[in-house]
Amino acid sequence: MVPSTQLTAKGATTRARIVEATADAILARGIGATSLDDVRTATATSKSQLFHYFPGGKAELVRAVVALQGERVMEAQRPALDTLATWEDWDRWRAQLLAFYGAQHGWGCPIGSLASEAAGTDPALAAELVDYLRRWRGHLQAGLETMRTAGLLRPDTDPSRLATATLATVQGGLMLTQAEHALWPLEAALDAALAALHAQAA
Amino acid sequence: MVPSTQLTAKGATTRARIVEATADAILARGIGATSLDDVRTATATSKSQLFHYFPGGKAELVRAVVALQGERVMEAQRPALDTLATWEDWDRWRAQLLAFYGAQHGWGCPIGSLASEAAGTDPALAAELVDYLRRWRGHLQAGLETMRTAGLLRPDTDPSRLATATLATVQGGLMLTQAEHALWPLEAALDAALAALHAQAA
DNA sequence: CGGTGAATGGACCTTGTGGTCCAATCGGGC
DNA sequence: GCCCGATTGGACCACAAGGTCCATTCACCG
Numbered sequence: 001m002v003p004s005t006q007l008t009a010k011g012a013t014t015r016a017r018i019v020e021a022t023a024d025a026i027l028a029r030g031i032g033a034t035s036l037d038d039v040r041t042a043t044a045t046s047k048s049q050l051f052h053y054f055p056g057g058k059a060e061l062v063r064a065v066v067a068l069q070g071e072r073v074m075e076a077q078r079p080a081l082d083t084l085a086t087w088e089d090w091d092r093w094r095a096q097l098l099a100f101y102g103a104q105h106g107w108g109c110p111i112g113s114l115a116s117e118a119a120g121t122d123p124a125l126a127a128e129l130v131d132y133l134r135r136w137r138g139h140l141q142a143g144l145e146t147m148r149t150a151g152l153l154r155p156d157t158d159p160s161r162l163a164t165a166t167l168a169t170v171q172g173g174l175m176l177t178q179a180e181h182a183l184w185p186l187e188a189a190l191d192a193a194l195a196a197l198h199a200q201a202a
Numbered sequence: 203m204v205p206s207t208q209l210t211a212k213g214a215t216t217r218a219r220i221v222e223a224t225a226d227a228i229l230a231r232g233i234g235a236t237s238l239d240d241v242r243t244a245t246a247t248s249k250s251q252l253f254h255y256f257p258g259g260k261a262e263l264v265r266a267v268v269a270l271q272g273e274r275v276m277e278a279q280r281p282a283l284d285t286l287a288t289w290e291d292w293d294r295w296r297a298q299l300l301a302f303y304g305a306q307h308g309w310g311c312p313i314g315s316l317a318s319e320a321a322g323t324d325p326a327l328a329a330e331l332v333d334y335l336r337r338w339r340g341h342l343q344a345g346l347e348t349m350r351t352a353g354l355l356r357p358d359t360d361p362s363r364l365a366t367a368t369l370a371t372v373q374g375g376l377m378l379t380q381a382e383h384a385l386w387p388l389e390a391a392l393d394a395a396l397a398a399l400h401a402q403a404a
Numbered sequence: 405c406g407g408t409g410a411a412t413g414g415a416c417c418t419t420g421t422g423g424t425c426c427a428a429t430c431g432g433g434c
Numbered sequence: 435g436c437c438c439g440a441t442t443g444g445a446c447c448a449c450a451a452g453g454t455c456c457a458t459t460c461a462c463c464g
Contacts, residue, residue: 172374
């Protein structure tokens with residue numbers, strides 16, 4: 001984690017530029033189809049810079065991208081994600097998701113798509129991505145538990161399963177978004193996800 | 203489409219063996235991470251055989267795999283997929299999906315995962331996969347329209363959006379299945395998908 | 405049983421890619 | 435201004451992967 005070499009302000013800027021450009025490239029084409037030469041070209045850097053800032057090579061660069069994108073996705077849902085205690089909170093959450101993914105360069109989810117790709121190629125990276133997915137689900141689950149306790153959801157509701165299903169619907173919607181190059185599948189998916197939640201209302 | 207060279211029975215067998223083994227490999231590791239040498243090893247064939255049966259090289263082989271897997275996925279849902287006219291039909295459909303993906307070697311959806319991967323790397327292949335997804339959604343939509351006409355669903359139901367959302371939930375569940383290496387996310391997702399449908403019951 | 409085209413084996417080529425290395429330059433602190 | 439480490443440039447390497455090619459074997463058919 002701690003860089004073996006000290007970073008100056010200039011260095012930090014360059015490093016950030018590399019990570020962000022790589023994040024864009026990976027979102028567009030995936031990990032396997034993004035070469036270091038692509039990154040080099042997109043950032044106007046040299047090979048030595050890439051390995052200077054990421055001594056671990058491509059794997060370390062990809063990990064940095066995953067960390068960046070993971071935080072971005074979580075942050076985009078805040079503060080709603082932390083307090084899904086009322087139906088209004090869920091509506092806000094829905095709106096924030098649509099705003100984030102609608103404004104994003106390219107389609108699909110930077111977490112979900114990579115999780116799918118890494119599952120079969122890079123177990124370590126896949127584990128990191130699964131971690132983000134579980135944290136995401138955890139937030140949804142916590143909200144559902146709060147609402148059940150508050151009597152907004154039926155007592156027989158299973159927050160864990162319902163949170164998983166909600167996340168699944170969002171992710172599936174994003175996959176279709178990626179396939180159709182349009183946002184509406186995510187809208188439709190979110191509608192249905194919230195409908196499934198309302199179906200459990202007390 | 204028509205092979206430039208005639209196939210004997212032996213040849214057809216070899217060809218099928220190659221396609222099936224490649225399908226397994228691609229399901230496990232994805233297209234980009236499956237090399238022709240992997241296929242060679244898995245099928246005990248030579249380079250010349252691969253290009254003899256698939257003159258178009260890897261691209262043509264992958265297309266054959268997509269066609270095989272696409273048909274398999276659709277077939278696995280039949281006959282329920284063609285007549286989703288009652289709630290019992292949807293329950294049967296649910297059970298068939300779980301049976302198919304539970305018995306499958308490896309996790310995830312051979313259509314959805316590839317659609318996500320191909321979206322950023324191979325537009326032509328992506329189009330083919332999107333076609334399968336649209337046909338899939340079309341079947342769900344047809345069922346919903348039948349049910350709405352029959353008065354089983356509220357008149358203000360939008361079969362198109364609801365079908366999209368249902369497919370999204372299934373696909374998202376399969377993605378989580380791939381990530382968690384377990385079937386239960388798909389179960390939870392299907393529960394919620396059917397709940398969302400029932401929420402539109404007349 | 406001989407011939408003909410399919411089926412197979414495997415060497416070889418080319419390109420793309422991750423990674424290494426060394427030299428040159430920049431830039432802030434003494 | 436000088437020094438020293440951070441920064442940058444870019445040649446170079448090793449290897450994997452897709453693809454080509456030719457020679458050999460196999461199997462059916464007259």
